Amino acid sequence: MIYVYGFCDGNSLQAVAEYQQRFPNRRIPTQRVFTRVYQTLRDTGTLPGLRIAAERDVNEGVNEEEGIVQMVQSSPRASTQRTARHLRVPHTNVWRTLHAECMYPYHVQRVQHLGPGDFAERLEFCKWLNGSRKLHRYSLLTDESQFNRDGVNNTHNSHVWADENPHTTVESKFQQHFSVNEWCAVVDDQLIGPFILEGTREAYLRFLHEELP
Numbered sequence: 001m002i003y004v005y006g007f008c009d010g011n012s013l014q015a016v017a018e019y020q021q022r023f024p025n026r027r028i029p030t031q032r033v034f035t036r037v038y039q040t041l042r043d044t045g046t047l048p049g050l051r052i053a054a055e056r057d058v059n060e061g062v063n064e065e066e067g068i069v070q071m072v073q074s075s076p077r078a079s080t081q082r083t084a085r086h087l088r089v090p091h092t093n094v095w096r097t098l099h100a101e102c103m104y105p106y107h108v109q110r111v112q113h114l115g116p117g118d119f120a121e122r123l124e125f126c127k128w129l130n131g132s133r134k135l136h137r138y139s140l141l142t143d144e145s146q147f148n149r150d151g152v153n154n155t156h157n158s159h160v161w162a163d164e165n166p167h168t169t170v171e172s173k174f175q176q177h178f179s180v181n182e183w184c185a186v187v188d189d190q191l192i193g194p195f196i197l198e199g200t201r202e203a204y205l206r207f208l209h210e211e212l213p
Contacts, residue, residue: 068097142185
C-alpha cells in the first residue's frame with residue numbers, strides 16, 4: 001500500500017485505482033485507509049497493527065452503514081448515487097447496506113391531486129350515493145381500451161443476464177401498424193359488450209347513436 005501510494009505521488013484516489021489494477025483479487029482499501037496508513041508511518045515510524053487496523057475498519061464500516069440508513073430514512077426519494085456522493089462512499093456499499101436492511105426501491109404511483117375542499121365534497125357525494133341505493137341500477141359505468149399488433153412492451157423491465165452484452169433486440173412492426181378499440185360497460189349487475197370498434201371517430205359515434213341504445 002505504501003509503495004502504491006508513493007507511486008501515485010500521494011494521490012489516494014489514483015492509489016485506489018492502481019491498487020485494484022495490481023491486486024484485483026484482494027480487498028481494495030479506501031482512500032482514507034491509504035491516507036491513514038501513510039500518516040501513521042510518517043508520524044510514528046511504524047505501520048498500524050493488523051488488529052488495530054481491522055478494528056478501525058469495522059468501526060468505520062458500522063458508522064458508514066448507520067449514515068447510509070439515516071440519510072435514506074430522512075430522504076427516501078434520494079437516489080443511491082446521490083447518497084453515495086453525499087456520504088463519499090462507494091456506490092456498491094450503499095446498495096449492499098440497503099439490501100442488508102431489507103430496503104427496496106418501490107415505484108412511485110401517480111394519483112389525482114385533491115385540493116383542500118375536495119375531501120368534504122367527496123364525503124358528501126358518498127353519503128348522497130349511499131342514501132340512493134337504487135341509483136346504481138341506472139348508472140352506466142363504461143371503459144374502453146386500444147389494442148395493437150405490438151401490445152404494451154415496457155423494455156425498462158426487460159433484462160438478459162449474460163457475462164457479455166448479447167445486444168438482444170425486440171422487434172417492433174411499427175410500419176405494419178393497426179389498432180382496434182374495445183368498449184365495455186356495466187349497468188347494475190349486467191355486462192354490456194364488449195364491442196370491438198374500428199379506430200375511427202365516425203364508427204364510435206355511430207355505435208353510440210345506433211347500437212348502444
